[in-house]
Amino acid sequence: MKILVTGGAGYIGSVLVPQLVADGHDVTVVDKLTFGNNLKDLAGFTLHDRDVLDLEPDWLDGIEAVIHLAGISNDPMANFRPRDNFINNSALTGLLVYFCKQKKIKRFIFGSTCSIYGFSSEKMVDEQSPVSPSFPYGLSKQHAEYAISSVADENFRPIIFRQATVFGWAPRMRFDLVVNTMTKYGVCHGKISVNNPRLWRPLIHVRDLVAAYLLAIKAPDEVAGIFNVAAKNYTILEIGQEVQQALADNSLPCELEILDQEDPRSYRVNSNRAASVLGFEPKISIAEGVAEIVWKIGDAQQPQWHNPWFINAEVYRKKIIAEEKTYEMWKNFMVNLKNEFDNLKPSEWPQEGP
Numbered sequence: 001m002k003i004l005v006t007g008g009a010g011y012i013g014s015v016l017v018p019q020l021v022a023d024g025h026d027v028t029v030v031d032k033l034t035f036g037n038n039l040k041d042l043a044g045f046t047l048h049d050r051d052v053l054d055l056e057p058d059w060l061d062g063i064e065a066v067i068h069l070a071g072i073s074n075d076p077m078a079n080f081r082p083r084d085n086f087i088n089n090s091a092l093t094g095l096l097v098y099f100c101k102q103k104k105i106k107r108f109i110f111g112s113t114c115s116i117y118g119f120s121s122e123k124m125v126d127e128q129s130p131v132s133p134s135f136p137y138g139l140s141k142q143h144a145e146y147a148i149s150s151v152a153d154e155n156f157r158p159i160i161f162r163q164a165t166v167f168g169w170a171p172r173m174r175f176d177l178v179v180n181t182m183t184k185y186g187v188c189h190g191k192i193s194v195n196n197p198r199l200w201r202p203l204i205h206v207r208d209l210v211a212a213y214l215l216a217i218k219a220p221d222e223v224a225g226i227f228n229v230a231a232k233n234y235t236i237l238e239i240g241q242e243v244q245q246a247l248a249d250n251s252l253p254c255e256l257e258i259l260d261q262e263d264p265r266s267y268r269v270n271s272n273r274a275a276s277v278l279g280f281e282p283k284i285s286i287a288e289g290v291a292e293i294v295w296k297i298g299d300a301q302q303p304q305w306h307n308p309w310f311i312n313a314e315v316y317r318k319k320i321i322a323e324e325k326t327y328e329m330w331k332n333f334m335v336n337l338k339n340e341f342d343n344l345k346p347s348e349w350p351q352e353g354p
């Protein structure tokens, strides 16, 4: 199948794209490589190192399915510069959907988030439950879902994955996702902090999520709509305990520190629809995911654990600061341009009208 993946060089994409290529698909990735080219060891696919906002419609010629992962991918990044969050998550999705409709691409699969449920407390939510995001990230994903769903018809069959928080090792590693973060702190500092023990958070291993994407691209046209995609719901305390036990089983004992920090996100989701309609069957436990991270990265002396490059918001903050400097340069350029035009000699005045 000819598949275009946006954001394919990020955390999820760096596991998904090699799997799609290994399965024989003809894959094109559009990614502006914010976190580097995490597909550089992979051959047999096409990479456009570009912003999806600059997507050239020709890249969609012959494409049979689009998997849309590009965007601002957590709350701290979204809060840092909300305007960019709404552009990259909401507006960008609307533009991409428009191009896909123009090119008559039927299958569109979107990486949304369970965090759009907001604070649903003890109640288990399914795809029919109301969503109540109250911060830029969740709101922008809700707008993106609307941009997709509102134009669904018999020729445009979107599948929206409301993804649980992902964990596990990937070629593009992230240490800002709860299990991965706890693993890092347990290994490097001998202590895992549980910010709020009572809150609920559904989880999924990155390879189980990739398996769900593979099911979605194979699904018949009748299948469309929203799917929660989670392996299991845990309280934050349970997550801390599972990571602590997994580290102990790998001879890395650590203590749990229980805090009482506010967090507006707490939700328990039911993924029955993904199981019954798509055949989604997650397999990988927290213990296996933690053991693999430790095995891949090594002991606390390994620099990868400590490098801020693996925390999205740290990279993003620096990028925005650099972009603001570019904006200052652009403003200076305009002031200079005005001076240059003001001082044109009559012989240099343009002769033609606009």
Ligand SMILES: NC(=O)c1ccc[n+]([C@@H]2O[C@H](COP(=O)([O-])OP(=O)(O)OC[C@H]3O[C@@H](n4cnc5c(N)ncnc54)[C@H](O)[C@@H]3O)[C@@H](O)[C@H]2O)c1
Binding pocket: 006, 007, 008, 009, 010, 011, 012, 013, 030, 031, 032, 033, 034, 035, 050, 051, 052, 053, 068, 069, 070, 071, 072, 073, 074, 088, 092, 111, 112, 113, 114, 162, 163, 164, 165, 166, 167, 172, 174, 177, 312
């Ligand atoms: N990781 C999770 O736990 C999780 C959970 C729920 C939903 N999601 C969603 O899944 C998607 C993928 O998540 P991830 O963890 O792989 O994120 P990520 O931040 O690791 O990767 C996102 C990728 O998209 C690219 N990108 C961003 N904006 C772009 C643009 N305008 N043009 C081109 N490329 C762009 C980045 O360069 C990056 O490579 C995101 O949309 C995220 O919101 C992730």
